[in-house]
Amino acid sequence: MLIIPKTEGKARFNKPLYGMTGTYTLSEGIALPYFLSLVEINRAIDELKIAEQIPASLDTQWSLKELFQREIDDKRVEDDIVKGYLLDPKKLKFFNAITIVLMPKGADGKIQDTFDSSTSIEPPPIPWDGTDPDDTQWNHAEANVANFSGVQFISIGLSARLRWDEDRVLAVAVDGQHRLWALRTFREDQNFRGGTLRTVEERTKVPVLFVLLHPSAGFQNALGEGDYSIRGISRELFTDLNKNAKTVDKARELILDDKSINAQCVRTLLTERTGEDSKERLPLSLVRWQDDSNRFDSSYYLNSLVHLDLLVSATLDLKLPRDPMDKKQVNEFIKSINSALGINEQEVEYQGRLLSQYYSEDYCDEDGEPDTPFARLPENYLDSAVKGFQVNFRPWLLKLLLEFKPYRNLLKYSREHNLIEGTFGKFQAQTNKHRGIIKEQEIAKDSDWHNREILAPQAAIASMKDNQWAFKAIFQKAMVRLGKMVDFEYKGKDKNLGNIDDVLNFLDRLYDKGVLRVDAILTDYPFRLWTFIAINPGNDKIKVAKAVEDRIFSLLCLWYYGSRKIELDAANGERILSNRKLLNFFKAEANKAQWPSCTEVYTLLYKGFNTNAFYGRDHDQLSEDRKKGMVLERFSAILADGLPQIDISSSNYSFADEVDEELGLEQES
Amino acid sequence: MIWLQGNEAVQQLSENVLLYDLAQMRGNSALLSRIPENVGGVYAWYRRFELKPTAIHDPEVFTASILDELSKDHCASREARLPPSHRISLQPETSFTKEGDLRAFAADPSFRQLLFMLLDNSLIFQQPLYIGKASNLHSRICSHLREESILRERLKAAGHNINRCRLLLIHTSFTMPTFVSDGADEEDDVDNQASEDCELSDLASEGLVEDILSRLFLPSFTLRYG
Numbered sequence: 040m041l042i043i044p045k046t047e048g049k050a051r052f053n054k055p056l057y058g059m060t061g062t063y064t065l066s067e068g069i070a071l072p073y074f075l076s077l078v079e080i081n082r083a084i085d086e087l088k089i090a091e092q093i094p095a096s097l098d099t100q101w102s103l104k105e106l107f108q109r110e111i112d113d114k115r116v117e118d119d120i121v122k123g124y125l126l127d128p129k130k131l132k133f134f135n136a137i138t139i140v141l142m143p144k145g146a147d148g149k150i151q152d153t154f155d156s157s158t159s160i161e162p163p164p165i166p167w168d169g170t171d172p173d174d175t176q177w178n179h180a181e182a183n184v185a186n187f188s189g190v191q192f193i194s195i196g197l198s199a200r201l202r203w204d205e206d207r208v209l210a211v212a213v214d215g216q217h218r219l220w221a222l223r224t225f226r227e228d229q230n231f232r233g234g235t236l237r238t239v240e241e242r243t244k245v246p247v248l249f250v251l252l253h254p255s256a257g258f259q260n261a262l263g264e265g266d267y268s269i270r271g272i273s274r275e276l277f278t279d280l281n282k283n284a285k286t287v288d289k290a291r292e293l294i295l296d297d298k299s300i301n302a303q304c305v306r307t308l309l310t311e312r313t314g315e316d317s318k319e320r321l322p323l324s325l326v327r328w329q330d331d332s333n334r335f336d337s338s339y340y341l342n343s344l345v346h347l348d349l350l351v352s353a354t355l356d357l358k359l360p361r362d363p364m365d366k367k368q369v370n371e372f373i374k375s376i377n378s379a380l381g382i383n384e385q386e387v388e389y390q391g392r393l394l395s396q397y398y399s400e401d402y403c404d405e406d407g408e409p410d411t412p413f414a415r416l417p418e419n420y421l422d423s424a425v426k427g428f429q430v431n432f433r434p435w436l437l438k439l440l441l442e443f444k445p446y447r448n449l450l451k452y453s454r455e456h457n458l459i460e461g462t463f464g465k466f467q468a469q470t471n472k473h474r475g476i477i478k479e480q481e482i483a484k485d486s487d488w489h490n491r492e493i494l495a496p497q498a499a500i501a502s503m504k505d506n507q508w509a510f511k512a513i514f515q516k517a518m519v520r521l522g523k524m525v526d527f528e529y530k531g532k533d534k535n536l537g538n539i540d541d542v543l544n545f546l547d548r549l550y551d552k553g554v555l556r557v558d559a560i561l562t563d564y565p566f567r568l569w570t571f572i573a574i575n576p577g578n579d580k581i582k583v584a585k586a587v588e589d590r591i592f593s594l595l596c597l598w599y600y601g602s603r604k605i606e607l608d609a610a611n612g613e614r615i616l617s618n619r620k621l622l623n624f625f626k627a628e629a630n631k632a633q634w635p636s637c638t639e640v641y642t643l644l645y646k647g648f649n650t651n652a653f654y655g656r657d658h659d660q661l662s663e664d665r666k667k668g669m670v671l672e673r674f675s676a677i678l679a680d681g682l683p684q685i686d687i688s689s690s691n692y693s694f695a696d697e698v699d700e701e702l703g704l705e706q707e708s
Numbered sequence: 709m710i711w712l713q714g715n716e717a718v719q720q721l722s723e724n725v726l727l728y729d730l731a732q733m734r735g736n737s738a739l740l741s742r743i744p745e746n747v748g749g750v751y752a753w754y755r756r757f758e759l760k761p762t763a764i765h766d767p768e769v770f771t772a773s774i775l776d777e778l779s780k781d782h783c784a785s786r787e788a789r790l791p792p793s794h795r796i797s798l799q800p801e802t803s804f805t806k807e808g809d810l811r812a813f814a815a816d817p818s819f820r821q822l823l824f825m826l827l828d829n830s831l832i833f834q835q836p837l838y839i840g841k842a843s844n845l846h847s848r849i850c851s852h853l854r855e856e857s858i859l860r861e862r863l864k865a866a867g868h869n870i871n872r873c874r875l876l877l878i879h880t881s882f883t884m885p886t887f888v889s890d891g892a893d894e895e896d897d898v899d900n901q902a903s904e905d906c907e908l909s910d911l912a913s914e915g916l917v918e919d920i921l922s923r924l925f926l927p928s929f930t931l932r933y934g
Contacts, residue, residue, distance in 0.1 A: 371855060378735055384872075528738040533717045628744035629879070632718050632726045635741040 051204045052163045052191070053086055055174060056247075060199035068261030072251045074192065074199050075136070077244040080236065084223045087139055087247065088209055089216040111220050120221035121231060122363050122412040129417065136246035137215030138280060140273045143188050144209050152268035154188035154253050162186040163202060165193070174200075185255035192256045201249060210249070213273055214280035250276065300380075300416050304351045304428040305344065308437060313468035316459040321347075321440060324464035325453060336510040339458070339467070339500040341449055342440065346512045350519055354432055354527075355379045363412035366403070373398060376416060380427030387427060389419040435526035435539040439519060444547045445509040445555075449500055462492050506557045508591075509550065513573070513583055517592035518546065521599060524635065535603055535633050545599050554680050557581065561676055566653075568680060572644065576652045590647050593640040598681030600625060600634045609685055618675040618682070645670060710825050718742055724749070724879040727831075731756055731872045736853045739875075740846065748843040748881040750921065752836040753852075753859075753929075754874040757827035764824055767814040771807075774814075774823070778804050781866030783928035800866070831874060836927040837863065841918045845877055862929050 058076030063069075078087075089111060124130060143151040162184075166174035177193050177200050185192045189207030193200045203210065212219050222245070226236050252258050252269050260267050296302040310317050313324045327335055327343035335343045358375040360368035373395050377386045386393040392400075397420070402411045416424055440446060453459055469477060481488040508514040522542055525531060531538035549555050558579070559568040570576050572590045581587075601621050608615055616624055624630055625637040648670040651658045661669075717732040733739055757777055763770040781800040790796045813819045826833075838859060842848035852859045853870065860870045919934020926933065 367855075374855065384731075384734070524738075528734050529717055530732060530734065532732060628747065629724075631744050632720065632728075632742050635738070638745070639741075 051206055052167070052189075052202045053205060054082075054202070055167050055177075056082075056201045058199055058201075059197050060194045061197070062257055068259070070257055070259040072257035074201050074249040074251060076201065076247055076249070078247045079241070080222065080243040080245055081226075081241060083137070083219065083245045083247060084226055086205070086210060087137065087219055088211050089220050090211060092211075111217065116217055116221045116224055117228075118362065120217060121225050121228075123414040125221060125225045126231065126412050127414065128411060134215070134218050136248045137219055138213050138248045138250065138276070139210045140213050140250045140252065140269070140276065141190055141203055142209045142211050142269055142273065144207055150209065150270060152270060154190070154269075156188065160186070160189060160204070160207070163191055167202065185253065187253045187255050190251075190253065190256075192251060192253075211273070213250075213277040298415075298418055298421070300357070300421060300424055301348055301351050301355070303421060303425045304355070304432070305347045307425065307429055307433055308347060308351075308440070309344075314460050314464045316454070319437065321437075322450075322453075322459045322464075324459045324467060325449070333512050335512065336504055337501055339453075339463075339497045341446060341453075342515075343512075346515070349512075350436075350516060351428075351432075353516060354436070354519060354523055355428070360414065363414035364409050366407075366409050369398060369402075369409065369413045370395070372413070376424060380424040380431065382427050382430050387416075387420050387423045389417075389423060394420055431527060432523075435522050435531070436519065438539050438543060439522050439546075440515075442543055443509060443518075444550045445503065445507055449503055452500065452503065453496075456496055458496055463496055466493055507550075508555045508557055508569075511557070511581065513581070513588050514555075514591055517588050517595055520592045521595050524596075529635075535600075535607065536635075537603060541603070542599065545602055548602075548683065549598065549681055552680075559680075561673070561680065564673060564676060566673075568677060571647045571650065571653055572677075589643055593643045594677070594681070596636070596640045597625060597644065597678060600637060600640075601678055601682050604634075605682060605685060615685060618679045619671065621682075622671065622675055622678060644674065648673060710829070715828075726877045726879075728875040728877070729756070730870075730875060731758065736850070736871075739853070740850055743846045743849055743877065744879070745844075745846050747845050747879045748841075749845050749877055749879040750839070750841045750917065751845055751849065751878070752840075752876045752927070753838045753863075753870070754831050754834055754836055754876065755868060756872050756874050757830055758872060759824065759827065764820055767811070767820070770820050770823075771811050771814045774810060775804070775807065777827075778802055780868065784862055784866070784931060786931065836876075836925060837868070837873065837929045839918065839921045839925060839927045839930065841914045841921070843881075843914060845879070849875070849877075859929065866929070 056074075056076040056078060058074055060072060060074045063071040063073070125132060143154045145151050145155075165178040165184075166172075168174065177195070179195060181195055183194045189204035191200075191202045224231065226232055227234060250272075252272055308321055309326060310320045310323045315324070316322050321342055325339060325341040326347070327338075327340040327345075331345055333343050333346040333349060335341065335346060356375065357379065358368075358371045360372045362368055376394060380387055386395060388394065389397070394417075397417070398413055399407065402409055402413050404410045441450065456463070458464055466474060466477060478489050478493075481492075504510040509518075522539055525533070525536045525542050526539040529536055546555075553559055554568065557569060557574065561568040566576055567574065567579060570579070572594055573587045574581055604621070604624070605615055622641070625634060626641045628638050631637055649666070653673075654661055654666055654669065658666075714727075715729070717729055719727045719729075721727055728739060728742065730739055733742075759773040759777075760769050763773045779802065782802055783800045785800060786798045788796055840848065851857055854860070863870050863873075916934075921927075922930050922933040
């Protein structure tokens, strides 16, 4: 997108800017003067530049990529900042200062290394315009006037005034270039405003901090090392500012953000404060909230805040519009909100007005075409959506996250040792620094305090997690997918799939049996049980990838379907299928009607085994039939490990013959 | 509650006949994950009556719910040329003159119970909303469920939600996936609603079956009966 700035009819020197001046003297031998001004929005757009506005021919010679390291991300500017923020009528708009370096430009348009003092330029008059009595005050005996290479900088004490010649100086953003470009796009792009700001918008003033790199403005650099050309300093400032301007980390955002549907839903799963226990929520004291990590497989954590956010996000599966002005995408988004968060399949609403109605009435014009971007769930509708989450998801989700046996054991131990409400929980809620101080204080009174109160329980919980899939984020996500299918998609009422209690009993049985250990072995087979599904055959390490999560989910599905089928068949006095026949049963397309996606689940797992690593060194000499036989043999043994033991003597069922016949309407793949 | 046809998300009525209750599933993928791929067959959409849960105890709510159902369009509107110089347009309209009787009988719990039971089991009395035949049922149902699909919109205009209907599938054949594309299904879908002559082709027999079924059973939201 090319935006031509409006430069017609401008004087060489721009109009004066007024503000305050100061100097950074935090490094010995270096004084870095700056000037802070409030710049009217139109002037900021017209007079301040981003790196990419420096003539393109400079690119190769001056390595702008190296200098500024970051290119403008047009998509971020248009979608996130302009459509998602500036054009959103309901948002408060605010951002902090943009940092600008004044850079000398040669007659050929190229950026110079230093302000050239060899050519003398007539300093502009003070006042800048004879009709401006206020500006006359700067023509004062106590004023420090610096005129250098097209820049005029005057200071009287803290007050200061700045002008520059736009032919000789470029005012380039080293921090805030995306915001600056977004303001320009907001005003100039024909798709949005097409050249004008509204009168009320024109009143906006943007804080701008100018860095002045000339001795006469107070710049000093006594260090001889490094690249202290204007470009070199700009590069350093740009890198430092962008590197240090860290966004709020995800965990804090989840705790603090009241406008995000995900954050609000996650918070309904947790106690409101540390040191608080509840039977119906995850105790925040046992949740990893202190950092951005999603892992909870070590130390004392029952879960992590970032992982809970990922779980909620995957479970809600909201289809955020890529383009908030695209009606079809927005309608899809609204549909996904209603489908996930509508109670009793009614739409999310606010004061009787449905979300879809609100969109068509407030975000679209009379012809039904969108005139305002719709990028997120409007705040008014958050309450209704969160209530929907509490009805549709929270009960079964909490059941899985609190009542699955390994989690139940962890909670039981924590309660028995008063870890949530007692000293342990209170200690873990401190900042790192405070933990250090408390530890020293307590050890001074009782040398064993830290070991006894903190380290011992921490180690005890860590040992409960040792090598258990239950505490691996990737497994929990797959487990929750199974719960969602049973209790959300089929409302816990499908007679084959049962409800969340059936899922929980099934998982507990697997856990008791040791099947959910990462290092579980498959008796009489060379590789461990989870190899080719979720762990690497070479080093037994867990592979973290979407494909692995899909395979874990598929295996859980197959085990669950198999267990349910055996139990239902036994209860109905029907014959029980052998493991191989069960595999064939779930492979059959026709059986999908009763067992959702069973064919896909089978195929995905089959593909996991169908690798050279599985077939071994002689893989190229094996026939396809032999390979198929090897896969089915292992596949069937794995399936058997997750199935319930049926007591033959107590019922009147019988096993089906071991003949490997096809069941149902099946197609060979 | 007496169930004449059962009340589950999916019922296998016979080896190749399945009845899906979409109201017992959430999301299109919940249904699609239960429809075999590459299976051809005949399908029919049926209306599902959902009276407000409080209606069983409250005569007022009961009456309002029944009147609400009665007022919904029972078929699609139709328009045709009447050569040489006219065009005719037909709009569905239901008149119900027994509102007074309904209000009086609604006071009787056993009457409410009876009507509830009959409407819950209404599949056996009903004219289908739509009948189709497809060489790939999965792909065809997927296109029906798509946002803004022709059938979804037509039903919506009449006050019916396709995601709350019942769907009957009768499998007739397995086909190789390469023989059928989504595009062909879409085209098929449109064909069924346009008045174009079909040439004899692989799809011609499907069109004919569809036409015969439409003629015989007059599905109320099919525009062309063949």
